[in-house]
Amino acid sequence: MDRGGPVATVTLCRPHVLNAQTPATWERLREIGRELPGDVRIVVVRGEGRAFSAGLDLAAVSGGAGDGQPTFQRIAEADPAVAEQIIAGYQEAFGWLRRPDLITVAAVQGHAIGAGFQLALACDLRVLTDDAQFTMAEVTLGLVPDLGGTKRLVELVGYARALDLCVTGRRVPAAEAYAMGLANQVVGGAELDATVNDLVARVIAAPRDAVIEIKALLAAASERGYPAQEAAERAAQVRRIRDLAGLGE
Known part of the structure; x- marks a missing residue:
């Protein structure tokens, strides 16, 4: 996390795997939420490289995430109550972005898939590049979105569209995302930083x-x-x- 006055920037830094997420990613996000100074007003979430986040690192599915965190196999073998507690910890990694004392902004370029889509949804506002694509891909793995994304998705686009996106796992390009209310702005890739900075400045200017x-x-x-x-x-x-x-x- 980088801090500049009342603005904190959280960057996913695994560009070699398109910022795919693991349980260790979620633990670090949860820590950032707990450690965030009280005078921070805005949090910008972004991904390093050419994608926001390609979603779940499939090594976590196969049990080889290599980060010492519970894998899907361990969750499967755990008592259901214990398994739900593990997932609840993952949900905390995204849930703090909805805190009432923060305005959170996702700066999205390239792919935002599965957990990446849900991370963008956890933010209050989303600025997309014109090559960005959202995909709720959990169904393709036989899973469900479980990081808070289902509620926010229904709030933004309604039940029927949310169902379409979740059960088909289809890709939603930036223009369609804007049309259905998933994006606040869509800009060229070279304009992303300036657009986000302008949005942040306008929020900071308000009491x-x-x-x-x-x-x-x-x-x-x-x-x-x-x-x-x-x-x-x-x-x-x-x-x-x-x-x-x-x-x-």
Whole structure:
């Protein structure tokens, strides 16, 4: 992780395997989430080289990840409750990116497959290069997406499109991803860094407490009816007005 003031950049650094992920990757991501300084406001997630992430390192499937972490074979042989606890630890690696006090941005080039797609989905915003492709490929291995991606995918594109992507494992090019709401922006490869930096600057320019309140309101909106959402808006606005008046807690 690199830090520049209120912005932290997390880079997957396995370009020789297109940033394929292993249990060790997830453990490090979980550690970063736990160690992140409280004054960080924005986290940018990116992949080194020509791909964001090719998903699961297949060595982890065969039991040869070589990193001392539980392999699929160990999960298969474990008591189901223990196996679910192992997967829960992997989910924590992505879950912290949804924290209400952070705005998280995925800068995606090339392939984002399986766990790579889910990592991008865990972020609040996604900026894609025009050669980027999303693929929910777990079904091709006889598996299900299990890193939080199913809920976010349905929220973004709806049930029918999410089902299509998950059960067919088809590739979604950048233009289609933008059209269906999976991408906030699509740019040429040479423009990715500048576009992400501009987005970060615009978020940083907004008052942090207002951004936190807005994210919380939007994140819960789909689960509330209008009366509950309006009540949440009222409470948030009173907190903001009191704070601006110097009367906040």
